[in-house]
Amino acid sequence: MKIIFIGAPGSGKGTQSREFIDKYGYVQLSTGDLLRGAIIQGSDLGILAKNFMDQGKLVPDEIMIGLVKNYLTSQSEKSVILDGFPRTIAQAESLDLMLKSNADQIDKVIYFKINPQILVERLTGRRTCTNCSEIYHIKTKPGKASGVCDKCGGQVVQRPDDKEDVIVERLAQFEKNTGPTIEYYRTKKTLFEIDGMQRPSIVFEEIKKSLGLLI
Numbered sequence: 677m678k679i680i681f682i683g684a685p686g687s688g689k690g691t692q693s694r695e696f697i698d699k700y701g702y703v704q705l706s707t708g709d710l711l712r713g714a715i716i717q718g719s720d721l722g723i724l725a726k727n728f729m730d731q732g733k734l735v736p737d738e739i740m741i742g743l744v745k746n747y748l749t750s751q752s753e754k755s756v757i758l759d760g761f762p763r764t765i766a767q768a769e770s771l772d773l774m775l776k777s778n779a780d781q782i783d784k785v786i787y788f789k790i791n792p793q794i795l796v797e798r799l800t801g802r803r804t805c806t807n808c809s810e811i812y813h814i815k816t817k818p819g820k821a822s823g824v825c826d827k828c829g830g831q832v833v834q835r836p837d838d839k840e841d842v843i844v845e846r847l848a849q850f851e852k853n854t855g856p857t858i859e860y861y862r863t864k865k866t867l868f869e870i871d872g873m874q875r876p877s878i879v880f881e882e883i884k885k886s887l888g889l890l891i
């Protein structure tokens with residue numbers, strides 16, 4: 677099973693991905709996490725991606741498509757959640773071709789709908805574990821000890837691109853590029869829209885239902 681989680685930054689894709697990994701053994705490809713890992717390693721990819729990410733811009737399609745192709749080839753047998761990919765129509769079309777050549781397809785696209793005003797508050801207050809990517813929020817979900825991940829003991833920080841000026845650009849990129857990508861999936865009838873402003877436990881139940889998961 678191949679599922680896409682699509683939605684603006686801060687709409688809850690990462691939080692829900694972690695639930696599906698923990699409870700159903702999905703593997704997740706978060707292209708954002710992959711790029712942040714490359715930046716920490718100081719690889720060529722990381723050096724290139726950092727420039728775009730620091731400005732809230734999208735990393736060029738050719739690079740992202742190559743990365744995802746490698747990943748899917750290595751995980752072809754597994755149930756995969758794609759979190760943060762595709763973000764453009766070119767990425768969506770390439771993904772379809774990649775999967776088709778392997779007699780595979782996207783089963784469902786979950787669109788996390790959310791009011792843009794809420795996103796700025798969610799993102800500026802968001803803190804992320806640098807080790808396991810667990811997500812916290814300074815108001816709604818603070819960790820037990822400041823700066824330390826409850827789950828793994830890793831360091832919890834504010835992502836550089838969760839600062840307000842970068843967020844504005846990331847949201848603009850979402851409107852411009854990912855909006856049309858959502859329409860692409862709507863016409864293919866694989867899109868399931870979910871109200872991302874509900875409590876995470878309710879969002880989880882609704883996604884489960886849409887995927888036909890009964891327990």
Ligand code: AMP
Pocket residue numbers: 685707708709711728729732733734735736740759760761762763767837846
């Ligand atoms: P995310 O953690 O998904 O919000 O991604 C953080 C940043 O990584 C984005 O603002 C982009 O700069 C870059 N990025 C992640 N996924 C993609 C993608 N599919 N296409 C282009 N850039 C991406």
